[in-house]
Amino acid sequence: MSSRTSLTSGFVIAVLAVALILAGYGGAVAIGGVGGKTITTTITSTNSTSPYVVNLVIATNSIFNSTVGDQPGYFVLGPSGLGSTENLSLPANRLIELVITNYDDGAASLVVPNDNVVSGTTGGTVFVASNDNINASQGAAGIVLQGGEAVSSVPMDNLSHTFTIPALNLNIPVPQSSTVVAYFTITKAGTFIWFCETTCGSGADGTEGAMSTAGWMTGNVVAS
Ligand SMILES: [Cu+2]
Numbered sequence: 001m002s003s004r005t006s007l008t009s010g011f012v013i014a015v016l017a018v019a020l021i022l023a024g025y026g027g028a029v030a031i032g033g034v035g036g037k038t039i040t041t042t043i044t045s046t047n048s049t050s051p052y053v054v055n056l057v058i059a060t061n062s063i064f065n066s067t068v069g070d071q072p073g074y075f076v077l078g079p080s081g082l083g084s085t086e087n088l089s090l091p092a093n094r095l096i097e098l099v100i101t102n103y104d105d106g107a108a109s110l111v112v113p114n115d116n117v118v119s120g121t122t123g124g125t126v127f128v129a130s131n132d133n134i135n136a137s138q139g140a141a142g143i144v145l146q147g148g149e150a151v152s153s154v155p156m157d158n159l160s161h162t163f164t165i166p167a168l169n170l171n172i173p174v175p176q177s178s179t180v181v182a183y184f185t186i187t188k189a190g191t192f193i194w195f196c197e198t199t200c201g202s203g204a205d206g207t208e209g210a211m212s213t214a215g216w217m218t219g220n221v222v223a224s
Contacts, residue, residue, distance in 0.1 A: 051094075051095040051096060051097040051183065052090065052091050052094050052095070052096050052097065053096075053097045053099065054076065054088070054090065054096060054097070054098050054099070055076065055077040055078070055099045055101070056074050056075065056076060056077070056085065056098065056099070056100045056101070056163070057074070057075045057076075057077050057100075057101045057102075057103070058072055058073070058074055058075075058100065058101070058102040058103060058104050058160070058161055058174065059072070059073060059075060059103050059104075060072045060103060060104045060106075064202070064209050064210060064213075064216070068202045068208075068209045069202070071201065071202060071209045071210035071216060071217075072104050072161065072200050072210055072216070072217065073085075073210055073215070073216040073217065074100075074161075074163070074196070074216070074217065074219075076088065077101075084215045084219075085194075085215055085216075085219045086214040086215035086219045086220065087219060087220045087222055088194070088219060088220065088221045088222065089222050089224070090186060090221055090222070090223050091186075091223065091224070092186050092187070092188060092189040092190075092223040092224055093185065093186070093187060094185065095122075095183060095184075095185050096183065096184055096185065096186065097181065097182075097183055098163070098172065098180075098181070098182045098183075098184070099179065099180070099181050100163060100172065100174055100179065100180045100181075100182075101179045102160055102161065102174045102175070102176070102177060102178050102179070102180070103177070104160045104161065104176060104177070104200075105160075105176050105177045106160060106176060107156070107157055107158060107159055107160055107176055108159065108160065108161070108198035108199050108200045108206065109156070109198065109199050109206075110156070110159070110162075110197055110198055110199070111197050111198065111199055111207060111211075112164075112197045115162050115164060115171050115173065115197040116153050116154045116155070116156055116159045116162075116173045117152065117153040117171065117173070118151070118152050118153060118171060118172065118173060118182075119169055119170065119171040120165075120168055120169045120170035120171060120184055121170070121172065121182045121183055121184045122182075122183040122184060122185075123150070123183075124152055125150040125151060125152050126150070126151060126172055126173070126180050126181065126182040127148060127149070127150050127151075127180070127181040127182075128148065128149050128150075128151055128154075128175055128178050128179070128180050129147070129148040129149075129178065129179045129181075130175065130176075130177055130178040130179070131177065132177075133147045133148060133149055134146070134147035134148060135147045153173065154173040154174070154175050158175045158176055159173055159174075159175065159176075159198060160174050160175060160176045160177075160178075160198065160200075161174045161196045161198050161200055161217070162174060162195075162196050162197045162198060163182075163194060163196065164194060164195045164196065164197050165192050165193070165194045165195075165221060166193075166195070167190075167192045167193070168184075168186060168192055170184055171197075186221070186223040188223070189223050189224050190223055191220050191221070191222050191223075192220065192221045192223065193218065193219070193220060193221075194218060194219055194220070194221050195217070195218045196211065196217035196218065199211070200217060201216075201217060
């Protein structure tokens with residue numbers, strides 16, 4: 001190997017490493033080629049550039065109490081299992097990736113008009129995937145991904161719940177039986193009340209039970 005070739009190889013590896021760091025890649029990278037050996041480099045992504053991911057699940061089979069019966073609720077899914085959404089701790093001034101998996105297949109009307117429209121997210125949209133809108137196929141070169149949809153609103157007859165923080169002008173409508181991904185940044189520290197704005201609770205107007213109880217369809221977001 002001439003010194004020129006060697007220099008070029010080193011340069012290519014350096015550029016590749018920088019590119020992977022810039023892309024926020026976290027993992028082991030195998031770079032082959034120098035003297036027939038494989039160089040394995042571990043690059044750790046930095047927390048400040050990657051989004052903070054929070055996973056919420058909406059489930060419907062929890063028995064609120066013997067009088068009310070079953071009610072829908074938002075739950076946090078984390079490394080240690082199921083958590084309460086009564087006090088959701090989120091970082092301030094960092095991009096948040098909120099993933100909501102909704103197991104509720106029913107629609108409900110709105111308490112607050114127009115809260116089927118997205119607000120406060122990156123690009124003013126949320127990405128929705130469901131069993132109805134993913135329709136990939138197998139092509140000659142591999143799977144052809146098709147489906148999922150970035151939407152700026154959800155039709156009322158398909159609206160199941162919302163994740164809404166009025167103080168932050170954040171509104172994430174959630175369709176029936178879907179997974180929703182939203183990106184947003186909370187630009188100030190504080191405690192903000194989150195609500196679901198559909199009539200998914202109990203009582204004559206659907207605003208009691210889960211809808212008026214922290215840890216079910218409302219709670220606090222504590223941003224720090
Ligand atoms: Cu709800």
